[in-house]
Amino acid sequence: MTIAIHESALIRHFNTRKETLRAWEENIGARFSPFRGFKMPDSRLYCEHPDFLDSIVDLIITNERHIFLRGPVGSGKSTLMLLALRDLPTLADRRGNKFITGYVGMTGLYEKQMSAAIADSLRIKYRRSWESSQIIDAVAQESVRRYIEEKSRTALFIEDVADNQEAAFHKLRYLADLPTEEMKDDYRTALDEPIVTLVMSGTKLYWNAMLSFLPQIADRTEPLDVPALGDSKAREFIGRRIAYAKGTIDSFDSANYDVYPFHDDAITVLNTAARGNPRDLRMLARGCQQVAAENFKRAGSPDVDPEIARLVSEAYETILKEVR
Ligand SMILES: Nc1ncnc2c1ncn2[C@@H]1O[C@H](COP(=O)(O)OP(=O)(O)OP(=O)(O)O)[C@@H](O)[C@H]1O
Ligand SMILES: [Mg+2]
Incomplete structure (x- = not known):
């Protein structure tokens, strides 16, 4: 028929x-x-908010705070991340450090998936058989090496950060706190500032949740509201x-x-x-x-x-x- x-x-x-x-x-x-x-939006479609983009980039460069790009669904958080990602590799901070960037766009990740996604995004090698803590340790070691030997800080962009499993956060927190006290002792003056800057995105609801459940990160994070068109x-x-x-x-x-x-x-x-x-x-x-x-x-x-x-x-x- x-x-x-x-x-x-x-x-x-x-x-x-x-x-x-x-x-x-x-x-x-x-x-x-x-x-x-468009599934793959074309950057030629983007209307830039130059002042706002500058304020994101300035915050990253001064290295005092992590960043939370805050805005409702569809407000342009991802778009702004992509624009900041585009600009960062061409810049340097006051000490002459350059930037290595990583972007994690997937959400709903478990601890190990998050660790692997971070390592992949920063082009850091690891073994599939490794535990998540080993992967994150490799990320930390390589970030330190890049900082000391290549004069490069790491900027890690994490989309819709609250949409991941709670355990995944602790991996982020570890990176957000680098260098560890132990590393500082080992390297002394060569490691006297944070070496990984997190740039996260999410809605206001999630920012508030982060304030109550992850004050250790939230306290050192600047929320920036995505401007309306x-x-x-x-x-x-x-x-x-x-x-x-x-x-x-x-x-x-x-x-x-x-x-x-x-x-x-x-x-x-x-x-x-x-x-x-x-x-x-x-x-x-x-x-x-x-x-x-x-x-x-x-x-x-x-x-x-x-x-x-x-x-x-x-x-x-x-x-x-x-x-x-
Ligand atoms: N500045 C801009 N210029 C042109 N188009 C934009 C701009 N910002 C966002 N858009 C478009 O609006 C739509 C939503 O943007 P985007 O995905 O960046 O928002 P979002 O806040 O990340 O949303 P979600 O919460 O769903 O992740 C996309 O189609 C994007 O291309
Ligand atoms: Mg988005």
Whole structure:
């Protein structure tokens, strides 16, 4: 028996919808939807917050505190980490130390998985058969060696840190406290400052949990709130995505770009509804594309005006409330 796919009303519905969206995209010169989610986001899509990025990097360089990038889901914590990771290897601290960076993006890790992920991220060798404490010890020894012999400090980025098993934290704490008293005795003046800086991310809830359950780390950690997108950054967010979908992102000029077919005041409406949260802004813009595409089919205009923006913002309000 064959399945008569061509007879399915559902598939017909989806195909019509896809064609409607496609027609809108073609009309504005886009090769795909500007607002689709990318598994591997492209850094050319990022709107930078230069001052905030500087404050992260400055904190790492001065070596006084660890960092907790704090923000709601979708606020851009991971994006900021990637930007800081990009900049750090090109910098040095006041003593002329360079930086070696590691990034642990996976969560839900047990003690041993965490230890292995850290070693992998810092390109430190270990044996699979080792216990987690042996792996972390190898990480500690190699970090000390890199500090002394290569004049390099280690910056370790850990995503959504609270989403790991509790035991995994103690490994982090050990690294956060390096050098140990014993090492200080062994190396004397050569080891008189912390050599590993942790840059962690998480929501406010998790920061509060860390304050109560891991005060030893929290006390030495600076929480930094990820800034919301202001209206001009929201405009850039839309502009970059449209340019990306048109294939013109490489000539994107942040001082002079177009957001057609979005009206500027439509973007303001959307950014207010999104409260400057980039993930929510993307969802809302995608909703606007759908409404605008229907309009385009009916009336021939691809515009996203404030009216559409309001309509979509209202429709999404309950959804956004639920995921917040
Ligand atoms: N500054 C930015 N410029 C452009 N896009 C951004 C920016 N910040 C975040 N985004 C986009 O918004 C979405 C959410 O960002 P990101 O994943 O960094 O947030 P998050 O806070 O790490 O979220 P989660 O809590 O889900 O891990 C991604 O699609 C990302 O590309
Ligand atoms: Mg993230």
